Amino acid sequence: MRLFFQYMSILFKAQMQYRASFLMLCIGQFFVPFAVFAGMYFLFERFGGLPGWTFHEAALCYGVVHMAFSVAECFARGFDSFSRLVVRGDFDRLLVRPRGTVVQVLGSNMEFTRFGRMLQSAVVLGIAISGLSIQWTPAKAITLFLMIAGGVIVFCGICILRASFCFWTVQGLEVMNIFTDGGREMAQYPLDIYAKWVTRFFTFIIPFGAVSYLPLLYILDRTDGPDLMYMAMPLASLLFLAPCLLVWCIGVRHYRSTGS
Amino acid sequence: MNAPLALLKMRFLTGLQYRAAAAAGVLTQFFFGLILIMVYLAFYKYGGAAQPMTLEEVVAYIWLQQIFFTLVMLWYSDFELFELITGGGIAYELCRPWRLYTVWYAKLLAARLSACALRCLPIAGVVLFLPEPYRLAPPASPDALLLFIAALLLGLLLVIAISMFVYLSVFWTMSPVGSILLIAVAGEFFAGMVIPVPLMPGWMQQAANLLPFRWTVDFPFRVYTGHIGAQEAIAGIGAQLVWLAVLVAAGQWLMKRALRRVVVQGG
Numbered sequence: 001m002r003l004f005f006q007y008m009s010i011l012f013k014a015q016m017q018y019r020a021s022f023l024m025l026c027i028g029q030f031f032v033p034f035a036v037f038a039g040m041y042f043l044f045e046r047f048g049g050l051p052g053w054t055f056h057e058a059a060l061c062y063g064v065v066h067m068a069f070s071v072a073e074c075f076a077r078g079f080d081s082f083s084r085l086v087v088r089g090d091f092d093r094l095l096v097r098p099r100g101t102v103v104q105v106l107g108s109n110m111e112f113t114r115f116g117r118m119l120q121s122a123v124v125l126g127i128a129i130s131g132l133s134i135q136w137t138p139a140k141a142i143t144l145f146l147m148i149a150g151g152v153i154v155f156c157g158i159c160i161l162r163a164s165f166c167f168w169t170v171q172g173l174e175v176m177n178i179f180t181d182g183g184r185e186m187a188q189y190p191l192d193i194y195a196k197w198v199t200r201f202f203t204f205i206i207p208f209g210a211v212s213y214l215p216l217l218y219i220l221d222r223t224d225g226p227d228l229m230y231m232a233m234p235l236a237s238l239l240f241l242a243p244c245l246l247v248w249c250i251g252v253r254h255y256r257s258t259g260s
Numbered sequence: 261m262n263a264p265l266a267l268l269k270m271r272f273l274t275g276l277q278y279r280a281a282a283a284a285g286v287l288t289q290f291f292f293g294l295i296l297i298m299v300y301l302a303f304y305k306y307g308g309a310a311q312p313m314t315l316e317e318v319v320a321y322i323w324l325q326q327i328f329f330t331l332v333m334l335w336y337s338d339f340e341l342f343e344l345i346t347g348g349g350i351a352y353e354l355c356r357p358w359r360l361y362t363v364w365y366a367k368l369l370a371a372r373l374s375a376c377a378l379r380c381l382p383i384a385g386v387v388l389f390l391p392e393p394y395r396l397a398p399p400a401s402p403d404a405l406l407l408f409i410a411a412l413l414l415g416l417l418l419v420i421a422i423s424m425f426v427y428l429s430v431f432w433t434m435s436p437v438g439s440i441l442l443i444a445v446a447g448e449f450f451a452g453m454v455i456p457v458p459l460m461p462g463w464m465q466q467a468a469n470l471l472p473f474r475w476t477v478d479f480p481f482r483v484y485t486g487h488i489g490a491q492e493a494i495a496g497i498g499a500q501l502v503w504l505a506v507l508v509a510a511g512q513w514l515m516k517r518a519l520r521r522v523v524v525q526g527g
Contacts, residue, residue, distance in 0.1 A: 028441035035445050039454035043299075046459050047307035174284035178291045186295045193302035194295070 007107030068151025150234025275374025400486025
């Protein structure tokens with residue numbers, strides 16, 4: 001863990017060397033998802049609402065998912081750009097060091113310009129929370145935090161899975177974008193508006209539903225059943241992470257250097 | 261055969277080699293289309309009465325957007341051109357006896373055409389036969405189809421003329437980021453890539469009408485569904501031609517300015 005923070009501070013210092021470019025990219029990252037949010041807002045304005053959802057409730061969902069996505073993109077960037085390490089044969093160097101591969105790949109690259117994106121998600125979360133009359137309790141605040149943390153874990157899991165495939169294919173698999181970008185676009189709306197098969201797939205296979213939709217019901221006091229179950233739902237993301245890490249370990253054992 | 265045409269053909273054939281990327285693209289577009297349609301289904305269920313577009317029109321709009329994604333998206337970047345400018349390769353380009361604007365235009369056109377050639381048929385083949393309400397309806401009439409094809413091709417020429425400004429700006433900024441990113445995002449929004457223009461609020465539609473972007477996406481797709489009638493479509497094609505002439509002329513002028521004081525980077 002300490003190693004991870006050391007990596008973090010070094011990479012941060014390195015990226016801060018190009019301050020103007022860093023700031024510009026941050027601002028850009030702030031506005032890119034803004035268009036998507038504006039689209040969502042205008043649709044709500046035009047149609048009045050979604051079946052069972054108001055704008056601010058949906059915005060809460062959007063804020064959580066985008067926040068999780070941007071945190072994951074910032075810190076799991078190493079897995080995102082992992083195919084480059086494999087193609088160049090640089091992964092060999094990681095293997096000879098007496099530390100775990102996961103932490104080293106995490107430390108190989110981080111994208112701090114995603115701060116802009118996080119800020120945008122935070123603004124949306126603020127809008128959503130101020131527009132809703134929720135009776136906040138410590139339990140609900142913890143649930144909100146767990147939702148974001150769970151979302152980060154799910155996105156990281158997908159990134160690790162995608163990186164693991166590089167061990168077999170060398171090139172990155174673009175199809176996995178469906179689950180990162182597509183998953184984000186899908187989960188920014190409450191899950192129950194989609195067809196059954198989509199909802200099931202993204203609840204039981206890739207647990208976006210467990211980190212956003214189900215605990216959201218608890219925050220909005222719409223549960224039927226034990227509250228604790230809804231609160232603890234984001235922990236299901238750990239169940240998703242485990243097989244992803246397993247595939248990673250199998251992949252590492254399969255690794256044959258491409259060298260050059 | 262003259263140089264730009266030969267280059268167009270060559271680039272087109274090169275682009276056709278990237279089949280794995282195209283397969284991934286097809287799946288991604290297909291998934292995004294389905295998800296978007298489900299979102300609109302829910303919105304129309306809640307407040308669908310008396311909207312400026314019917315659900316079928318929105319569904320057709322979304323599928324056309326996915327089918328022709330590589331033709332109409334503003335930000336289909338060719339990093340080779342960036343590297344030519346920032347890496348100093350521009351010197352070689354300038355030595356060759358051709359007009360740089362035309363040649364770059366041909367390159368960008370070929371990249372889009374070949375990407376679309378690989379992607380459009382598989383998606384179209386599936387979505388025309390999906391069960392209701394996901395099916396892509398056939399065009400409103402044979403006339404609408406012909407007008408649609410004309411509008412789409414002009415839109416393609418127009419979007420390349422717009423994207424050329426992004427490449428040209430790199431002559432001054434040396435990196436395609438920041439402010440350009442903002443313009444690209446705003447452009448996509450006003451083009452109707454995020455939501456169709458008729459579903460935007462009134463003041464925003466007025467802004468969209470003043471800008472060139474909506475002629476690249478919104479206009480051709482609504483001609484297809486018959487949401488824009490034949491009369492209006494012909495007038496629209498006229499507007500596309502005017503915009504195209506203005507933007508190409510402005511681009512060429514800007515390029516001339518850029519080349520007059522070009523600094524060859526790197527070594």
